[in-house]
Amino acid sequence: MVNAFTQYLRGEQNAPGERKLVQKLDFFILTFCCLMYFLNYLDRTNLNNAYVSGMKEDLDFHGNQLNQINTVFTVGYTIGQVPCNIALYYVKPRIFFPACMVVWAGLTMVTAAARHPGDIMAIRFFQAIFEASTFVGTHYILGSWYTGRELGKRSGIFTASGLAGTMIGGFIQTGIHSSMHGLSGLSGWRWLFIIDGIITLPVAVYGFLLFPDTPRNTKAPYLTVEEKALAISRVPEVSERTPISWSFLKHCFSTWYWYFFTVLWIIAGETESFSTNALLALYMKAHPTNEYTVSQLNNYPTGVAAVGIVSTLFWATLTDFMGGKRYLVGYWIGIVGVVCSALMLAYPNSTTVHFASYYISGSVYACQATFFAWANDVLRFEEDSLRAVVIASMNMGSNAINAWWSIVFYGANFAPYFTRGMWAMIAVSIAMAIWTALLVWVHVRTEKKRQLEDVAGVPDKAKDLGATGETVSHFDSKV
Known part of the structure; x- marks a missing residue:
């Protein structure tokens, strides 16, 4: 049992047929989840692309109405987080994920018919509830199939696909604006939402037909009986408890995991504010002296997402290689947030400094993959x-804060300099580094206590291990 556990931690693929199994999982899980998240982000972030491409003028936006719409979206997204993940216990993922996709695709297309900012506000609220299934649901699924050494890279690839949606969305809007603006009497930004919705539907069909669900309930036709058994053996066996019960709620709120990881992502979510609130695009749109074309307004900010993709894949791969040291990203974020904000405060009139700082700030997107992989790693031996x-x-807490944070610190009416937001970024970046250190401390302390309890509970095994220098685990005592 000890060898099995240490093999899990190292992510070694030594069992017969394991490499082939992982290749199948990569193809069918990652292709669907990445396409789903790509389209999710494409639908979500294209509101900002539409805003700077004529929607603001066509619908007569005023003040910070764009931020208000984003806040309403955040409220709906927050409401949907926990219910969507709980729903995965009662509805098979291959049914639940595609069903949510069909609904949000329909709502995306309906956005093209909006006549007032209030119309978009109502649509985005319901759209957010169904889009809430994608991010946290996928991280739960990834943690159900992959070992600790495999997880970070897969989480990184998944997260990068969303950033690709952000980046490519700008180019798509540029192409649509130049080729379809005015077609059938519709503005280019309206065609953007119609096309986004249409291309989402085939991916939903693909997921319904071929997504493998979870190891213990999969009926995927491409997995053999032996591969299904191997998939179950690769992840720890944990006790099950229904997520809708008083005993579960008491257990959930009595552990440090819920509090520490929720606060971690609340802070981390606000360190992404420069990117998630599209500040570079708003900076360009409201610049007092420089004039930018529609193509430039859509294309230049894509560099932020490009940096995010590179950073995400780099840190996800590096932390896997280093044995799961996901906390390193927390310190990196702290440094980047403080330095970039301080530079923009110090040089408010330098366009070069602002562009460079916004691009570099895109690297904080790496926390999405690494921090959720970190939570999966730490909770691997707890109840599913x-x-x-x-x-x-984690995502619910972050979005609950972001619902008002973006208006208070990054409202469109604060463009182009967002001075208040720069000081807020310095504060949360420092908090990020401190909280990361606290979480590492409490986790190490918990693991030491767990190992001592396990050794005390199985003295014969502890004696054997003392001769070999290996460490017994919570997983061993259960198996």
Whole structure:
């Protein structure tokens, strides 16, 4: 049992047929989840692209109405987090994910018919509830199939696909604006939402037909009986408890996992504010002296997402290689946030400094993959339902704060300099480094206590291990 556990931690693929199994999982899980998240972000972030491409003028936006719409979206997104992950216990993922996609695709297309900012506000609220299934649901699924050494890279690839949606969305809007603006009497930004919705539907069909669900309930036709058994053996066996019960709620709120990881992502979510609030595009749109074309307004900010993709893949791969040291990203974020904000405060009239700082700030997107992989790693030996709720609560907490944070610190009416937001970024970046250190401390302390309890509970095994220098685990005592 000890060898099995250490093999899990190292992510070694030594069992017969394991490499082939992982290749199948990569193809069918990652292709669907990445396409789903790509389209999710494409639908979500194209509101900003539409805003700077004529929607603001066509619908007569005023003040910070764009931020208000984003806040309403955030409220709906927050509401949907935990219910969507709990729903995965009662509805098979291959049904639940595609169903949500069909609904949000329909709402995206309906956005093209909007006549007032209030119309978009109502549409985005319901759209957000169904889009909430994608991010936290996928991280739960990834943690159900992959070992600790495999997880970071896969989480990174998944997260990068969303950033690709952000980046490519600008180019798509540029192409649509130049080739379809005025077609059938519709503005280019309206065609953007119609096309986004249409291309989402085939991916939903693909997921319904071929997504493998989870190891213990999969009926995927491309997995053999032996591969299904191997998939179950690759992840720890944990106790099950229904997520809708008082005993589960008491257990959830009595652990440090829920509090520490939720606060971690609340802070981390606000360190992404420069990117998630599209500040570079708003900076360009409101610049007092420089004039930018529609193509430039859509294309230049894509560099932020490009940096985010590179940073995400780099840190996800590096932390896997280093044995899961996901916390390193927390310190990197702290440094980047303080330095970039300080530079923009010090040089408010330098366009070069602002562009460079916004691009470099895109690297903080790496926390999405690494921090959710970190939560999956730490909670691997706890109840499956606890892992699902903690992961969902992380995103729920972050979006609950972001619902008002973006208006207070990054409202469109604060463009182009966002001075208040720069000081807020310095504060949360420092908090990020401190909280990361605290989480590392409490996790190490918990693991030492767990190992001592396990050794005390199985003295014969502890004696044997003392001769070899290996460490017994919580997983061993259960198996």
